[in-house]
Amino acid sequence: MKKIKLAIVGSAGRMGQQIIKEIKNFPNLELVAVIENKNSNSIGKTIEKLEITNDKKVAFKKADLIIDFSLPLSTLETLKYAQMLKKKLVIGTTGFNNSQVKKIKTASKKISIVFAPNMSIGINLLIEIVKKTSNILFSDNTSVEILDIHHKHKKDAPSGTALALGSAVASGKNYILKKKSSMKPNKKRKEELGKINFYCKRKGNIVGDHSVVFKNKGEEIELKHKGFNRSIYAIGAINAAIWLKKKNKGFFTMSDVLGIS
DSSP: OOOEEEEEETTTSHHHHHHHHHHTTOTTEEEEEEEOOTTOTTTTOEETTEEOBSOHHHHHHTOSEEEEOSOHHHHHHHHHHHHHHTOEEEEOOOOOOHHHHHHHHHHTTTSEEEEOSOOOHHHHHHHHHHHHHHHHHOSTTOEEEEEEEEOTTOOOSSOHHHHHHHHHHHHHTTOOHHHHOOOOEESSOOOOBTOEEEEEEEOTTOOEEEEEEEEOSSOEEEEEEEEOSTHHHHHHHHHHHHHHTTOSSEEEOHHHHHTOO
């Protein structure tokens, strides 16, 4: 069996390291390039006998597929070279603005892309459950609060996962999230009828705890997911890469990968 050759962008980060660790459990995959930002202290060091480089153009030529867990500007640079070299791309980076997401979607007309703020099976099942719950429960008489708890190093708030859950609540009723939420992270719990609020907390080494709370005068329903370690995201990203190998072009999410959309 011909192996799928992978390049990892953000290879020295928490997620990059976890993905590299998990690749060893997939005999049909081969790690061929590890990439970091040009200002990274890891440039020149080695991972799995591969030297960490910032030269994406050269690195990507060795690969069939790229997995990127970095920062928005770095990922957009990855996108540019992926298009140039016609490479398939899995994006796990979060913190994009709408304009940047549009660029990713435009690129998907030429190459195949899986774009997912959270790669875990559980979170993506939760997103589908939230849509169905919102369709029944969300109204002007119901408040929705999304609890977004992460480790102290997590930079974006609300996180990509929290925003995906917020979008699921809104789309369940065919609403636009921005019209139902300020999109701002709250440091204190906040309930508003007919609104979606985000409570964000960063502490310790929490991998990722997310809840969606629907509350009205008569009852409260909390839908919750708790991540115990980063392997759930790494394995999800790897499975997305394997799935994407058969796609020539298009914009896909983890719901597509898992067949639950």
